[in-house]
Amino acid sequence: MQRLVIYVFSKIDTTNIPALAPHGICVSDTAHWLARQLKFYYRAPSNIAFDEKGFLNAVSKLYELAEKHLQRFRKIVVFGDLHGDFAALQSGLGMVDPAKDAVMFLGDYADRGSAGVEVIDTVDSLKRNYSGNVFALKGNHEDYTASGSPLFWPRALVDEAREKRGDWHTYFRDTFKPFVDGLRLAVIVPGESLFVHGGVSSKIRNAKDLECPARDVERDVLWSDPFEGVGEYPNWERGGAGIEFGADVSETVCELLGVKRIVRSHQPQKALTGPFYSHSNRVVTISSTSVYGGEPFFLSIDPSDFSRVQVIKTRDSMSGGER
Numbered sequence: 422m423q424r425l426v427i428y429v430f431s432k433i434d435t436t437n438i439p440a441l442a443p444h445g446i447c448v449s450d451t452a453h454w455l456a457r458q459l460k461f462y463y464r465a466p467s468n469i470a471f472d473e474k475g476f477l478n479a480v481s482k483l484y485e486l487a488e489k490h491l492q493r494f495r496k497i498v499v500f501g502d503l504h505g506d507f508a509a510l511q512s513g514l515g516m517v518d519p520a521k522d523a524v525m526f527l528g529d530y531a532d533r534g535s536a537g538v539e540v541i542d543t544v545d546s547l548k549r550n551y552s553g554n555v556f557a558l559k560g561n562h563e564d565y566t567a568s569g570s571p572l573f574w575p576r577a578l579v580d581e582a583r584e585k586r587g588d589w590h591t592y593f594r595d596t597f598k599p600f601v602d603g604l605r606l607a608v609i610v611p612g613e614s615l616f617v618h619g620g621v622s623s624k625i626r627n628a629k630d631l632e633c634p635a636r637d638v639e640r641d642v643l644w645s646d647p648f649e650g651v652g653e654y655p656n657w658e659r660g661g662a663g664i665e666f667g668a669d670v671s672e673t674v675c676e677l678l679g680v681k682r683i684v685r686s687h688q689p690q691k692a693l694t695g696p697f698y699s700h701s702n703r704v705v706t707i708s709s710t711s712v713y714g715g716e717p718f719f720l721s722i723d724p725s726d727f728s729r730v731q732v733i734k735t736r737d738s739m740s741g742g743e744r
């Protein structure tokens with residue numbers, strides 16, 4: 422028997438959204454429906470994201486880039502972990518035009534490197550100035566409790582923000598939490614690629630699981646790593662957070678979501694000089710940070726042909742004078 426539940430809110434904000442999630446209701450869908458039915462206009466609090474059409478998009482954590490959206494981009498640029506490497510970000514952005522290119526970030530903006538605050542400010546202002554062209558994903562280093570306690574290690578951003586901005590809790594409340602609330606969990610280009618920070622697991626059965634992710638799905642996407650084998654196991658190298666997923670898991674999830682590959686970051690140490698391929702090239706690991714040594718790079722993908730991918734080292738912009 423089906424049950425119809427009607428929720429009436431005087432306002433939609435982040436405090437009542439969680440009430441809908443257990444019922445499988447995606448607030449972005451609800452807000453779209455309301456907007457269409459009622460010509461509903463709603464003034465947003467600063468920490469709630471609106472999509473290109475101006476509709477509330479606080480809960481849809483999946484950004485779908487369909488083919489018709491891709492046409493307007495000259496190229497799709499994908500940055501991996503930055504981890505406070507502001508120099509790599511700046512020199513990479515020197516080769517990118519966010520007015521013409523899609524610019525994607527796979528998360529882990531701070532910690533390890535010394536300039537997480539600057540990296541976050543830069544990505545945040547790119548998102549504001551070029552919304553619709555800039556897609557910033559959440560990494561496990563954006564995995565915090567609601568009150569601002571990090572769920573990972575090392576936690577360099579806390580000290581860095583104290584040093585540069587005076588007080589962690591004020592920085593968290595006014596700057597970092599609104600930034601994290603606006604991050605997506607995944608970008609999907611149907612027929613081509615799924616972009617995430619860490620990985621996938623067998624808990625992902627369809628796109629809905631990424632649009633309104635349960636906490637255990639979110640944790641798997643943020644924290645998981647591929648291994649060359651079959652099955653999935655708790656990721657003990659990361660204290661049991663997320664899973665290690667085998668080739669059968671990535672194959673099944675790619676089939677269910679209708680994509681050919683998974684582009685992720687999360688292990689920059691495996692991609693020191695270029696992309697690292699797992700699961701018969703189905704899983705691609707990239708890195709845009711020098712904090713583990715190596716040469717930071719980003720991907721530049723031809724939106725009309727995803728097999729045309731350039732690997733561009735950020736250092737090239739320093740010597741090549743492309744700025």
Ligand SMILES: [Mn+2]
Nearest residue numbers: 529560561687
């Ligand atoms: Mn990571």
